[in-house]
Amino acid sequence: MIKLITTDQLKPGMHIHDLNCGWLDHPFLTNAFHVRDMATVDKIVKLGIREVYIDTVKGADVWQARSASEVSAELDRRLQEIAEKKSDRPIEVDVKDEAARARRLQGEANKIVRNMMDDVRLGQQIQVERVEPLVEGIVDSIFRNQDALLPLNRLKNHDDYTFQHSVSVCALLVAFGRGMKLDKAVIRELALGGLLHDVGKARIPDRILNKPGKLSDDEFDHMQHHVDEGVALLRESGGVSDIALQVTAQHHERFDGSGYPGGLVGAGVSLYGQMASIVDVYDAITSERVYHKGMAPTQALKKLLEWSSHHFDPKLVQAFIRSIGIYPSGSLVMLESKRLGVVLEQNEGNLLEPVIRVFYHTGQKHYIPPEIIDLSKFQVDRVASFESYEKWNIDPQLWLPG
Known part of the structure; x- marks a missing residue:
């Protein structure tokens, strides 16, 4: 057992x-x-x-000790309670109208972050003014309709993980900040911090950063220095707000003091550092790596909820879950009818009833004509479970918006 x-x-x-x-x-x-x-x-x-x-x-x-199944059942119950609390995320445009713009924005963002990291490796300072228009574009896209950009976080490849992770953390922090009803000017600084939070990795040797396996103890210690390196780089560049610096400095701190580099405890970690630590872990554990299988988004949210008994502020974890949904957009889910579908949009009144594009029948084991279903209006079917694209050998790029 x-x-x-x-x-x-x-x-x-x-x-x-x-x-x-x-x-x-x-x-x-x-x-x-x-x-x-x-x-x-x-x-x-x-x-x-x-x-x-x-x-x-x-x-x-x-x-x-409790069994894993007992723990899982308790977490499911807690997720259900979170889902029943209405989330307020006004939508300015339809997801299909934002999708193409979001894809272009993500592609541009990955290139800009890659070039910035390459410049740092060559000893150049970070030019914050060059990334500020990009940050503004990401903030505006999330505010128009976050269900267009956030699902693209899943489309990472192994070689570009560091750059793509930074873009994902940036976008997720915007959605998180919006869900928390923070001022838009604060959210822009959060986003900038998210985009730059791992810039210190540009000073970590490639043999450690891109090692296709687990790190030795010495390599692990060396990797942890990327936080201090990142803060030093941002201070050298100038023009970076305290909010963005807190995101970079504290994204590996933990609420119980078990994080690094400062071992900060409770309120010793700023609100923005706590938000960044939640988002950073969520994106990391849902990402595929050469030596690591990514979790399904809903499973990752359950893990965050479980770890909120120690590592994270429970109220902030619950706020993050409400900001992206129980079944985040881009998730693969199975309905009670045994049909598979990808989550396209959230329904604010009930996060357990998203809008889904169904396209495969698991009982009959074949693709079916794609159909968009709003589960809040289609009462004869419900989500039965979250699934992995890998398990069903499905390419998410074929079914996401855009």
Whole structure:
């Protein structure tokens, strides 16, 4: 049986089924392994990991611990409660009218961030004024209709992950800030911070940054220095607001003090740093890498909700979930009718009833004529589960808007 235990219950002889943290948050070769000594336990605790899943068939048990299925059921219940609270995101244009513009914007953003990182590697300063028009374009697109740009976050490739991740974090922070009803001027600075938050990685050697496997302990420590490097680069460039600096400096801090580089606790992490840490983890764990399978968006939201008992402010996690939806746009879902579809838009009155384009029948195992269904109006079908594109061998680019 798979059970969830606290790390102070972890002992040699147990078998870890899942380290229960983001894949960038630990240097172990895999997420699952046999615990052979207390040194391994101490290393896990030192990383700030508070809970892990163990396999009681392969190792020692903790009899009173909750099963993974019990934990999952509780998280589903909490997601349901969040979904029932109305979200307010005014839509200025239809998603199909914004889709082509969003695709062009994303392509431009990836090129600009790539060029900026290349310039930093060559010893040049960041020219903030060159990225400000791009940030303005992303903010405006999200405000017109975020369901056009946010799904494109899923379209990453392995080689350009660092650049594409920065663009995704930027867009997600805009949606998050809008959901929090922050002032638009503040949201622009949040977006700029999101776009620049990983710029320090330009000073990390390629052999570490692009290593096709897990990092050694020394490499892991070296990688963590990208935060301080990024802050130094932004201070050198000048013209960067405190908000953008906080996003860069604190996106790896955690609410319980287990983050880095400062080990800041609670309110010691700014609101903008806390928002950035939530968004950064969400995009990282939903992204495909050579040595890491991305989670389905809804599963990632459940993880954020689970980790909000320690690493994140629960109220902020709930606000983030409401800002992008229980089934975020671009997600693949299965309906009770056994049809697969991609989520196109959210319904603000009920986040469990999005607008979906169905195109495949899993029972009959064949494609069907595409049909757009608004589940808030089509009462005879409901979402049964979230799915992965990889499992069904489906190319998301074929079904996203635009």
